[in-house]
Amino acid sequence: MDRRKVVIVGAGFAGLDCAKRLVGEPVDVTIVDRRSFHTFQPLLYQVATAGLSASDVAYPVRGIFQRAPNVAVRLASVTGVDLEHRLVRLAEGPPLPYDHLVLAAGAAVRWFEVPGAEEHGFPLYDLADAIRLRNHVLSQFEAADADPTLVEAGALTFVVVGGGPTGVETAGALTELFAMVLAKDFPRLDVARARVVLLEMGDSVLAPFSHRARRHGHDELVARGVELRLGERVTAVAPGEVTLASGEVIPACTLVWAAGVRASPLADVAGLPQAAGGRIVVGGDLRVPDHPEVFVVGDMAAVPGSGGRLLPQLAPVAKQSGRHAGATIACEAQGRRGGRRFRYRDRGTMATIGRGAAVADLPLGVNLTGVPAWLAWLFLHLLLLAGFRNRLSVFVSWAWNYVTYDRGPRLIIEAPGAPGPEGERGPEST
Ligand SMILES: Cc1cc2nc3c(=O)[nH]c(=O)nc-3n(C[C@H](O)[C@H](O)[C@H](O)COP(=O)(O)OP(=O)(O)OC[C@H]3O[C@@H](n4cnc5c(N)ncnc54)[C@H](O)[C@@H]3O)c2cc1C
CATH class of the missing domain: 3.50.50.60 (FAD/NAD(P)-binding domain)
Structure with a gap:
């Protein structure tokens, strides 16, 4: 047969x-x-915020099946x-x-048909998105350093839409990048004027998580200087400005779309x-x-x-x-009957807010927050990454970032066309 x-x-x-x-x-x-590679999406936000290199979160598909004669790979x-x-x-x-x-x-x-969002917003779905966002964020600081009047026009205002895990993780990581790394890189720029605004339609961040996790996420974000706007919705995005349902217009050159x-x-x-x-x-x-x-x-x-x-x-x-x-x-x-019902085994959900801060809702009603949740989050993500090289490289990068408060891969690989208040998207980088 x-x-x-x-x-x-x-x-x-x-x-x-x-x-x-x-x-x-x-x-x-x-x-x-x-694509020729598998992407580890849960860590894309760390590529976008210069915590990890692109190659840390991608793994060649052909490499995975090198020793599998019955599996062919097609690009x-x-x-x-x-x-x-x-x-x-x-x-x-x-x-x-x-x-x-x-x-x-x-x-x-999913852009929810918000006018201008797709044209001017930065999604965070694949590796190219993460590199494009990193280029743009770093370019905004370069532009503001060259001409500080751009800060008033929103060059250093970063609006993150969506208070789910991706939005929370991105907002937290941006504040850490600014406070721990870029403040030292740009000594002549008042980096404290950089704003991270997190917009969430619902009445709390991390909605699918337990009450304790949501509370912890909220408090940690606020402690890191994230401006939380709950019950708020974006209605339009234009170059250099974000309009909210309340009518407020935020001058901002960066809108990160993590809304679904x-x-x-x-x-x-x-x-x-x-x-x-x-x-x-x-x-x-x-x-x-x-x-x-x-x-x-x-x-x-x-x-x-x-x-x-x-x-x-x-x-x-x-x-x-x-x-x-x-x-x-x-x-x-093999000629056997295979029609078993799929049963999902839920082993819990986690999200990290930043250094030493995370939430983990585990089975049997166990809710961890703070350092224990953060360590669990680090361990689980290392385990899930494809390939030993990536695991080792991510482990070394995290240890380096933790000890030195530094971020190695804060590189503008391809400078966006014209960084400035227009908030243009950069060209796709590889
Ligand atoms: C930024 C971000 C953060 C996340 N964080 C977490 C997290 O912390 N924890 C968690 O559990 N989940 C997280 N998720 C969700 C998780 O990544 C997804 O649920 C998971 O990747 C889904 O796996 P999948 O195989 O269905 O799709 P994907 O992993 O998206 O893989 C789909 C593949 O199909 C390929 N493809 C698509 N269209 C075509 C086409 N037309 N032709 C050929 N190839 C195609 C793509 O290139 C891709 O390789 C996150 C997602 C994102 C975007």
Whole structure:
């Protein structure tokens, strides 16, 4: 009998864990990604704030499967799926045939149709976004150093939209970068005038966390000088200014958008039923109804959780769902029945606010805050990173940053076009 062809779209947490589960199984796997590397999204904000280098949070996909003869890697953008003929369409080259398809293309930034946000805001979703934001932040300081009158026009005002973990982590890291590093780099500039404003629509930051964690997050942000605006919404973004629902206009050349994600645009063209946020509807076994040969996993899937709610778009959900789809395909390839229901094991959620400050809601109602949560956060992220080299490099960078209060990779790799009050986005850096 011919070996079954498995095509996995996306080498994120979900796609990688699915492919890893299929190594050595009697199937031929092709993992397709538009990037040659896997990105560790939870640490992107540290690249954007010069805590880590880009290469610390990215790992070549081919390197992961060097010793897996049944896994091929394909660098290509998937443009659609022909469900009838079981083909994956690529922007480059002929379509790929499949017997099993695993869609794991992740999510994309959700701009909520706020006028000007997409044109003038800085998303933080992939590595290019993080480098672009780092270039821009550092360039704003260079511009203000050359012409301090720009500070009044918002050159050093950084508005972060969204009080979830990404917004909180980014806001906290920006204040540390300014106070601990840039204040020394720019002795002639009054760096204390730099503002970080965190906007959150709801009435607290870190909304999905426990009350204790939310309180701790709030207090730590305020202690670090973040201006917290709760119950506040952005209604428009223009070059050099951010308009709020209250009518206030903040002169600001930088708007970091951490307000939410939706499913990858690939979900819109796959021709499959979608749920909230564009996520593809799947059954309890992660297959698409009426297409048992198609699995959807990770951020792209609307995976039913307890109480009818969808599982959150988090790395552990992606990893576990990817592995589950891989195990089901492996069972069937071995001639066994593989239709088990996916059960998500929630081992808790964490977020860090900065040096020595984090929150961790763990199973059995254990809520850690402060240094214990921060150490748990550091340890877990080191463990989750792909590749020993990256783990070692991140560990050394963190130790260096902690001991010296320094940030090595504060480099403007490609200077943005014209830093200044226009708040232009820089060109994409590699
Ligand atoms: C800034 C940020 C911080 C986060 N922090 C945390 C955190 O602290 N803890 C946590 O648990 N979760 C966190 N998350 C969420 C977590 O990263 C995601 O839930 C997880 O990455 C989802 O995995 P995935 O495999 O579904 O998608 P992804 O990891 O996004 O992978 C999708 C892959 O598909 C590829 N792809 C997309 N479209 C195409 C196409 N058309 N053709 C070919 N390839 C394509 C992409 O290049 C990518 O490699 C964070 C997310 C972000 C953006």
